[in-house]
Amino acid sequence: MIATATETAALPKLTNEEIARYSRHLILPEVGMEGQQKLKAAKVLCVGTGGLGAPLAMYLAAAGVGTLGLVDFDVVDESNLQRQIIHSQSTVGKLKVDSAETMLNGLNRNIKVVKHNTMLTSANALDIFKDYDVIADGTDNFQTRYLVNDACVLTGKPNAYGSIFRFEGQASVFATEAGPCYRCLYPEPPPPGLVPSCAEGGVLGILPGLVGIIQATEVIKLILGIGEPLIGRLLLVDSLGMSFRTMKLRKNPDCPMCGTREIKELIDYDQFCGIPKPTELGPLEVSSHGKTADLPIVDGIPQMTVEQLKARIDAGTAPFILDVREAHEYQIVDIGAPLIPVGDLPNQLHRLTFPKTTEIVIHCKSGARSQRAALFLKQQGFTNVSNLAGGILAWADRIDKSLPKY
Amino acid sequence: MNIHIPTPLRTYTDKQETVSVDGATVAEGLAALTAAFPAMQQHLFTAEGKLRSFVNVYLNDDDVRYLPAKEDSLVASTDELTIIPSIAGGCTLTGCCR
Ligand SMILES: [Zn+2]
Numbered sequence: 293m294i295a296t297a298t299e300t301a302a303l304p305k306l307t308n309e310e311i312a313r314y315s316r317h318l319i320l321p322e323v324g325m326e327g328q329q330k331l332k333a334a335k336v337l338c339v340g341t342g343g344l345g346a347p348l349a350m351y352l353a354a355a356g357v358g359t360l361g362l363v364d365f366d367v368v369d370e371s372n373l374q375r376q377i378i379h380s381q382s383t384v385g386k387l388k389v390d391s392a393e394t395m396l397n398g399l400n401r402n403i404k405v406v407k408h409n410t411m412l413t414s415a416n417a418l419d420i421f422k423d424y425d426v427i428a429d430g431t432d433n434f435q436t437r438y439l440v441n442d443a444c445v446l447t448g449k450p451n452a453y454g455s456i457f458r459f460e461g462q463a464s465v466f467a468t469e470a471g472p473c474y475r476c477l478y479p480e481p482p483p484p485g486l487v488p489s490c491a492e493g494g495v496l497g498i499l500p501g502l503v504g505i506i507q508a509t510e511v512i513k514l515i516l517g518i519g520e521p522l523i524g525r526l527l528l529v530d531s532l533g534m535s536f537r538t539m540k541l542r543k544n545p546d547c548p549m550c551g552t553r554e555i556k557e558l559i560d561y562d563q564f565c566g567i568p569k570p571t572e573l574g575p576l577e578v579s580s581h582g583k584t585a586d587l588p589i590v591d592g593i594p595q596m597t598v599e600q601l602k603a604r605i606d607a608g609t610a611p612f613i614l615d616v617r618e619a620h621e622y623q624i625v626d627i628g629a630p631l632i633p634v635g636d637l638p639n640q641l642h643r644l645t646f647p648k649t650t651e652i653v654i655h656c657k658s659g660a661r662s663q664r665a666a667l668f669l670k671q672q673g674f675t676n677v678s679n680l681a682g683g684i685l686a687w688a689d690r691i692d693k694s695l696p697k698y
Numbered sequence: 699m700n701i702h703i704p705t706p707l708r709t710y711t712d713k714q715e716t717v718s719v720d721g722a723t724v725a726e727g728l729a730a731l732t733a734a735f736p737a738m739q740q741h742l743f744t745a746e747g748k749l750r751s752f753v754n755v756y757l758n759d760d761d762v763r764y765l766p767a768k769e770d771s772l773v774a775s776t777d778e779l780t781i782i783p784s785i786a787g788g789c790t791l792t793g794c795c796r
Contacts, residue, residue: 434786457785458705478784482752528782533715539782613743635709638737 303329304358310402314356327516328356332402334515337361337424339390339412339440343500343506344430346378346453351508353396353403357515360396361424363408364388371698375497412436414558417443424618426514428452428507430500434481441466441474445549450514450521454507459496461503461529464522464541465510467550471523476544476551481565481598499531593666594678596653598686611651611678614644616665621657624698629685635663637668648674655680655687657698699727699773702780710737722784724762725769727779740779756780 306314306328317323317331334357338345341364349360366388368379382462383391389407396405410421412431421427427449429440437455442449444467451466453474467473506527513519526539545551588595604610613629615622622631632640634656644652652674656663659681666677680686688695701717711717712735719730730751732739742753749755750770755762757771758778765771773779 382771432785432786437786455785460705460785462782462785471721480751481786482750482784526782528780537759537780539756539780540761542761633709635737658777 293300294660295691302330303414305329306332307402310356313400313402317355323516327518330517331356331512331516332358334426335359335361335424336426336428336511337363337432338423338516339363339436340430340432341376341378341388342366342372342432343375343456343495343497344504345428346376346392347501348428348430348454348511348558349392349396350378350399351505352511353400353405355508355512356400357403357511359404359406360404360423361408362389362392363410363412363420363563364392365409365411375495375500377501390405412439414439414561417558418447421447421449424449426450426452426511428454428511430454430504430507434565435567437474438481438564439558439561442549442555445473446556446558452507452510452514454500454503456495456499456503458494459499459509459530459532460477461499461506461531463503463506463510463527463529464525468521468523470543472541472543473550476547477526477541479544479547496531499529503529504530532641538689590663590679591667592670593663595659595681596678597681598689598691601653601680601687602636602691611653612646613680614652614654614665615656615684616654616662617656619682621698625684625688625695626654627684627692627695629655634665635667637665641672642672644669648672649676650674651676653678653680658683658685699775699777699779701731704776704781704783706783706785707738707781708743711735722772723767723770724757724773724779727773728755728769741783752761752784752794754782756782 303326311318314328317328318325335353336357336359338349338360341349341362349362352360366390368383368386368391370384372379373381378395379388379391382392387409389409393405393407396403410416412420421443427440427444429437429451431437431440440451450468453466455461455462462526462698465471510521513521524541526541528537528539543550548554550654615626615629615631616634616637617631618633619631632643652669654665656662659679663679666679669677686698688697699719699721701718701719703711703715703726708715715770716729717734719727719734721727728742732742742750744750756779757765762769762771
């Protein structure tokens with residue numbers, strides 16, 4: 293299916309140890325000696341070693357994929373371990389690429405792990421991708437999704453794609469010669485804030501395992517050239533109903549990436565996805581009064597820092613604080629603000645009985661949903677609405693360290 | 699027809715994952731959906747009333763954008779519409795799950 297860097301004639305030999313290790317593959321006619329040699333010759337890049345990348349990389353390592361590249365710049369956090377099984381309690385606080393390497397080397401010492409401890413960017417993506425045969429996209433944000441897609445089309449590498457949200461997943465294979473790319477499916481990303489991230493929305497821990505292993509299966513099929521990869525098909529996984537459906541995907545002849553090919557180089561994906569430059573003030577820049585007029589503004593909504601809010605509370609001039617998270621999050625931790633989940637706001641407006649000129653500060657977990665809620669309230673005529681930048685997580689980090697973080 | 703609602707949008711349909719509506723075409727079905735759940739309007743359609751580009755609607759297993767009659771395609775009562783928004787989750791890089 294794909295041309296691995298090494299010609300079939302020059303496939304690497306298996307050692308006796310490898311023959312013993314891979315015997316269950318070798319006795320499968322569809323894999324066999326030549327297939328296992330193809331796996332050994334293959335170079336696969338896992339973009340992200342999180343929920344999807346963890347099981348993906350582990351199964352590829354176990355299966356004998358000879359070179360595994362890992363891209364991640366993050367550090368292992370306790371809250372990752374609910375699903376990112378490549379990391380463990382003993383590696384909390386370490387770089388994810390180092391933590392993943394430890395696990396993969398323990399699993400299979402015959403493979404080579406190449407660490408890219410960096411954020412994937414327009415500046416480095418093509419250079420990193422060029423050394424690999426297949427790219428597996430296990431990222432979690434739209435900027436990187438479009439970046440991976442475009443870099444795959446430009447370098448001609450297939451993209452084993454997986455994505456998850458709460459209880460649902462999607463998988464496909466993009467950017468093959470004949471098949472569609474991610475932009476054929478979704479020409480544009482949603483505006484920021486409209487779709488919650490999984491930090492905001494949560495995710496069932498086993499779901500990325502399920503979807504990551506589907507990605508791994510597609511990678512193996514692409515390397516071996518067997519079966520029917522998910523090219524031109526979108527697999528929808530519903531873990532609650534435990535139903536799997538496939539939808540037809542078409543290559544869009546007008547797709548600016550893989551159709552007309554008018555996009556010839558990587559672009560600024562933050563800009564493409566409408567992500568504003570970071571605006572949160574550092575602790576040194578906190579003003580003592582936190583006057584709304586001095587705050588950085590995103591889409592017309594002033595962004596208040598937790599230090600500024602704390603100063604206002606201490607000074608006895610606290611604004612009205614509204615929590616727009618879900619009830620089950622409120623049970624975990626709260627800062628004493630009344631709760632109206634963002635989705636209920638339209639039906640619960642009557643509970644805001646004060647004048648529309650009242651100063652309101654809205655908070656959620658990390659600031660995305662509260663920004664949406666602030667935009668909504670502004671639309672409804674409230675004239676003095678701010679967003680608490682960083683949400684209750686920033687409050688727990690910098691104001692009240694006794695609070696749990698989730 | 700039945701319309702399948704994806705998890706991110708169920709907040710706006712009283713948590714229902716399937717909504718049954720009447721309508722002879724895809725467009726009529728979606729109109730019935732937004733009439734029953736007005737909060738869906740801004741998530742599915744632009745201010746000009748066009749389906750948003752990051753929301754795909756499938757009639758059975760076909761993308762409505764590629765059907766000859768697009769949103770005017772006729773729908774039988776046994777047909778299913780599925781709304782598939784783009785999701786980015788994977789939980790590792792920027793801003794997520796840290
Ligand atoms: Zn395309």
